[in-house]
Amino acid sequence: MILVTGGLGFIGSHACIALRRAGHKLAIVDNLANSKLAVLERIRDLAGGDVAFHRADIRDATALAAIFGRDPVEAVIHFAGYKAVGESVAKPLDYYENNIGGTFVLLKTMERYAVRRIVFSSSATVYGDPQRLPLTEDHPLGAVNPYGRTKQFIEVILKDRAIGSPEFRHATLRYFNPIGAHPSGRIGEDPRGIPNNLFPYVTQVAIKRLEKLRIYGNDYGTVDGTGVRDYIHVMDLAEGHLAALKFLLDKDRSITVNLGTGRGNSVLEVVNAFERVTGIPIAREFAPRRQGDVASCYADVSLASRELGWQTKLGIEDMCRDAWAWQSANPRGFPE
Ligand code: NAD
Ligand code: WQD
Numbered sequence: 001m002i003l004v005t006g007g008l009g010f011i012g013s014h015a016c017i018a019l020r021r022a023g024h025k026l027a028i029v030d031n032l033a034n035s036k037l038a039v040l041e042r043i044r045d046l047a048g049g050d051v052a053f054h055r056a057d058i059r060d061a062t063a064l065a066a067i068f069g070r071d072p073v074e075a076v077i078h079f080a081g082y083k084a085v086g087e088s089v090a091k092p093l094d095y096y097e098n099n100i101g102g103t104f105v106l107l108k109t110m111e112r113y114a115v116r117r118i119v120f121s122s123s124a125t126v127y128g129d130p131q132r133l134p135l136t137e138d139h140p141l142g143a144v145n146p147y148g149r150t151k152q153f154i155e156v157i158l159k160d161r162a163i164g165s166p167e168f169r170h171a172t173l174r175y176f177n178p179i180g181a182h183p184s185g186r187i188g189e190d191p192r193g194i195p196n197n198l199f200p201y202v203t204q205v206a207i208k209r210l211e212k213l214r215i216y217g218n219d220y221g222t223v224d225g226t227g228v229r230d231y232i233h234v235m236d237l238a239e240g241h242l243a244a245l246k247f248l249l250d251k252d253r254s255i256t257v258n259l260g261t262g263r264g265n266s267v268l269e270v271v272n273a274f275e276r277v278t279g280i281p282i283a284r285e286f287a288p289r290r291q292g293d294v295a296s297c298y299a300d301v302s303l304a305s306r307e308l309g310w311q312t313k314l315g316i317e318d319m320c321r322d323a324w325a326w327q328s329a330n331p332r333g334f335p336e
Pocket of ligand 1: 005006007008009010011012029030031032033034035056057058059078079080081082083098102121122123124175176177178
């Protein structure tokens, strides 16, 4: 059985479908801190098979031990954590406690039950302000906010754990900017409150929940002055987890690897693609740069291709189409 922490969240829900469809037996652990139970039924429908679910907090060692004790765990895929950059600046202790504390309890439980394979959701945010592009995995790390530092610290903990126990293997996946949704439109990104990220903001302007997009900065040294990011379709990202799991089960080593497309798109390119694909105009205005933003960030994806045999298949227009399929069919997100 593969244990998936945070499997009801945006990326975890898509990954669970890919894993189940590939024949893996799954159990999800999620405390619903940033997700809704309605996701579970949709995962089960789309995955075409049963998926076990435990409502529990990964910081609860007793609850976690009961789950590990029930069914042998082959590997863990660890999505659970908080992810909002701004909130992490306001509440750093909550972030350290949940992200690092949660991972710590998980790793101790894995040790106790001799589970020695983990796929971890890291982030391109660990690189901080890029000194050179595209970003290769050996680029110096320098996260610039508490959220990013939790990811950087967890990466160190995983490396130390692997040094101490050569049997232990991790696949640390540095995601770039995941967007899009399952093509059925039945699951997708459902942020609470006003979205911080570009894409859910755009789709909520499109359904008229929000009035207009504010584009943070038009004076960067980029193709059109707006920020450039490596947007990756969440379905491609889900497949990346399958490839990482296979790597861990087949090979006798750990890996830290970028998951992106290797291409950057500016904010204006994304918004224009969305308009082209959906035919819906997106009201927008330029606003000052957002604090902490970098001009450009995109991945070197050669390591993922070489080691995992994985590369993305979907482009920005697929991301727009599928995100819109989700948002238009679920204007208020998942039901309570
Ligand atoms: P998400 O918030 O949608 O999903 C995280 C899930 O974890 C939620 O369902 C939440 O309820 C659960 N959770 C949080 N704390 C928990 C705890 N203590 N115990 C049990 N469950 C808990 O986030 P996502 O976008 O799906 O991201 C998944 C992972 O990928 C996160 O670790 C995130 O930091 C990382 N990541 C996300 C992005 C992104 O842009 N979405 C980019 C890079 C990395
Ligand atoms: C993308 C671009 C903005 C909103 C964040 C986290 C990172 C990772 C992914 C988890 C930038 C611009 C945005 C808006 C805008 N998450 N923008 N108007 O900042 O690259 O990355 O999510 O690990 O850690 O920092 O993504 O979607 O917020 O922004 O103009 O209303 O869109 O300035 O250029 P970001 P984003």
